[in-house]
Amino acid sequence: MQNSYAGLYVHAPFCISKCSYCAFNSVIKPVDTSGMCSALSSELYRRINNSHLQFQTFYAGGGTPTLLPPEFWAGLVNMAVTESLKEVTIETNPASADAVDYHSLLQAGFNRISVGVQSFNDKYLHLLGRRHSADEAGNTLRQISNSGFRNISIDLMYGLPGQTPEDHRTDVEQTLRFAPQHISAYDLTLEPGTPMGDRGEKASEDICTDMYHQTDDLLMANGYIHYEVSSYALEEKYRSVHNSSYWNRTPYMGIGPSAHSFTGTSRSWNVSNISQYESALLRGELPVESSEELTHENAAHEILALGFRNTGGVDLDELERYGFRLDPAELLQTGLVSRTGNLLVPDAEGMLFADFLALKASELLTVSRV
Ligand code: SF4
Incomplete structure (x- = not known):
């Protein structure tokens, strides 16, 4: 069964600050991340040791995975690499760009990068609790492109409180100036327990529907393929293979705190708590919290x-x-x-x-x- 995993997801649970809408499992980055790097390496080693997994995709998400060192990622990609590995993605955040050596990430084996821009409007970036400006997002995209990445995805959000369809149109037009190979445009989800979720701040359903169609119209007119409710690819070859595997129910392995795995007939998930996660691996155990068989x-x-x-x-x-x-x-x-x-x-x-x-x-x- 293990040989059938097609995707590998690695959850890096650190960020430089917490965004106001975010319910992902992430905490503020500690000074020393070596314990987490060792734990992630140990989990992957334990899971793939003595087997012959043929991953097609590797996806480093989080959190902000680019806060962990490129040499750590190089080691992890190296553990997963076989000739079947085609798409190797890492997520990044413009707020951490100054500290990131994107060329080293390319050398570590990543061939695709997903940049959490969310908006090119400083007012909405502030509202979302993002720690970067629109200018910094633009500079990060240029920095990434200059470092040699040729498959760049931009994340955008819409449906923000107070946002008008004109504001959103400007965001999409700004995004198009960078001609990314892929765009993910998400309707803001209000997550309970987050500052924005608890305040119930969001544009009306009608405005969100308008923005969805506006995104579709503008991106299709500029040659993008709308292949998933939130996903657009500039050419067929730029569809996200990794994300598509979730929608196709292709088996994947997840490592890291709270990461989920799917074998085709069952799901399992790791503990969310970071110290429990690291301790389990130090004891030589897999940090699995629970699993379920699917009927x-x-x-x-x-x-x-x-x-x-x-x-x-x-x-x-x-x-x-x-x-x-x-x-x-x-x-x-x-x-x-x-x-x-x-x-x-x-x-x-x-x-x-x-x-x-x-x-x-x-x-x-x-x-x-x-
Ligand atoms: S950078 Fe991403 S994972 Fe980190 S707090 Fe913001 S939305 Fe959440």
């Missing part, structure tokens, strides 16, 4: 929940393999999906209403065999 019904509902979010769509044959049949007539009548062979493929409006489509489809599922 065929779980799998069918996941196929629906994920499939309508991206243009890969929902595969009716795959549902059949799990013992469920879906009569698509009512879904096709919504005009939000079309049928190509055995695939139900959402359009841009359909991806926006993915939750509605998944709920409707789950009501239409019938058992095809027991």
